[in-house]
Amino acid sequence: MKAVVCNEFGPPSNLHEIEVPEPEPGSGQVKVRVKATGIGFAQGLMLQGLYQIKPKLPFCPGGEFTGVIDAVGEGCDGVSVGDRVFGSAPATLAEFVVTDPKSLYPVPAGMSDAVAASLYGNYQTAIHGLRDRGNLQAGESLLVLGASGGVGTAAIAVGKCMGARVIAAASTEEKRAVAMKCGADECIDYSDPDWRTTLKAIAPGGVDVVYDPVGGDVAEPAFRSIAPYGRFLVIGFAAGTIPKIALNLPLLKTAAIVGVNWGGMSDANPQANGELTNTLLEWIEAGTLTPAPVTERPAEEFVQAFEDQLAGKITGKLVLAR
Numbered sequence: 001m002k003a004v005v006c007n008e009f010g011p012p013s014n015l016h017e018i019e020v021p022e023p024e025p026g027s028g029q030v031k032v033r034v035k036a037t038g039i040g041f042a043q044g045l046m047l048q049g050l051y052q053i054k055p056k057l058p059f060c061p062g063g064e065f066t067g068v069i070d071a072v073g074e075g076c077d078g079v080s081v082g083d084r085v086f087g088s089a090p091a092t093l094a095e096f097v098v099t100d101p102k103s104l105y106p107v108p109a110g111m112s113d114a115v116a117a118s119l120y121g122n123y124q125t126a127i128h129g130l131r132d133r134g135n136l137q138a139g140e141s142l143l144v145l146g147a148s149g150g151v152g153t154a155a156i157a158v159g160k161c162m163g164a165r166v167i168a169a170a171s172t173e174e175k176r177a178v179a180m181k182c183g184a185d186e187c188i189d190y191s192d193p194d195w196r197t198t199l200k201a202i203a204p205g206g207v208d209v210v211y212d213p214v215g216g217d218v219a220e221p222a223f224r225s226i227a228p229y230g231r232f233l234v235i236g237f238a239a240g241t242i243p244k245i246a247l248n249l250p251l252l253k254t255a256a257i258v259g260v261n262w263g264g265m266s267d268a269n270p271q272a273n274g275e276l277t278n279t280l281l282e283w284i285e286a287g288t289l290t291p292a293p294v295t296e297r298p299a300e301e302f303v304q305a306f307e308d309q310l311a312g313k314i315t316g317k318l319v320l321a322r
Contacts, residue, residue: 001020004062009047011047012307013307025076026073027075031071032067032099033095034322035113036113036117037319037320039061039064039309041151041236042236043062043063061092061093062090064086064117064121065089066117069081072101079104084116087099117294118150122317126211129155130209130211133231133233135231138164141227143169143209144156144168145211147176147179148168148315149314149316150314151236156179167187167207170189178315203227210233212234215239217241218239298320
């Protein structure tokens with residue numbers, strides 16, 4: 001089968017597609033034909049050796065995917081050949097993967113492979129962050145930074161589902177249009193040096209919750225725009241730098257800085273992560289949550305797709321489809 005391999009850390013041009021033996025499921029495993037692979041910003045950092053976790057070389061990128069079960073090993077109840085599934089597994093930029101069926105979930109009826117490949121990771125992070133860590137309430141205001149990316153668009157969808165007034169922050173007109181299409185109520189241009197004035201006009205008393213996957217220079221101004229008893233959710237640092245916020249600010253603001261480590265939580269408590277995913281599927285089935293549009297590229301264009309991802313040219317979740 002074909003698989004994409006990274007033999008040394010560096011730019012996406014280091015990636016190559018090679019022929020490798022097709023895996024077969026053992027006891028308690030299923031083999032899935034991969035139809036689409038979701039690619040997050042972290043995957044691009046891993047290729048360069050810049051992520052907090054360095055995979056052992058050589059490695060095949062990818063962790064989120066959708067596909068069709070091709071073979072079932074012994075002891076796997078509740079799954080059958082032909083089932084459409086999404087979920088997580090190592091090395092999903094390949095034609096087939098073998099994984100534990102407990103990491104897989106049924107694709108919602110009528111959903112495309114590309115959109116299904118975007119469901120794992122970003123939406124669980126948003127539900128865990130906004131509901132469990134941020135205690136977002138209906139009627140509260142939510143500021144989403146980096147609102148046009150895969151992480152941001154998922155947060156918009158979850159925030160709207162939970163009844164929040166969503167204010168999306170993005171740096172270009174195109175990206176703000178994407179955020180509005182995903183359901184944001186308002187948009188601001190945080191590349192404008194005076195963006196806090198615009199935000200204050202929209203939310204005079206400050207925003208109740210900030211969802212920040214960006215970090216960098218935008219984090220402190222966003223925190224200064226928070227309402228009393230607000231919650232600032234630390235999701236990640238796509239800007240490439242970790243901000244330093246003086247601790248007198250949470251004191252003066254009577255506000256909280258809250259870390260959202262969905263990955264660590266899901267590793268430590270797979271059952272809780274399964275409950276998050278079931279909540280997501282219930283919301284989708286009920287029609288209260290509409291997954292955001294994705295950017296779909298052919299799987300064979302993996303180098304260009306990664307380059308565009310790292311250059312900030314991708315809106316929504318990047319998905320490589322076979």
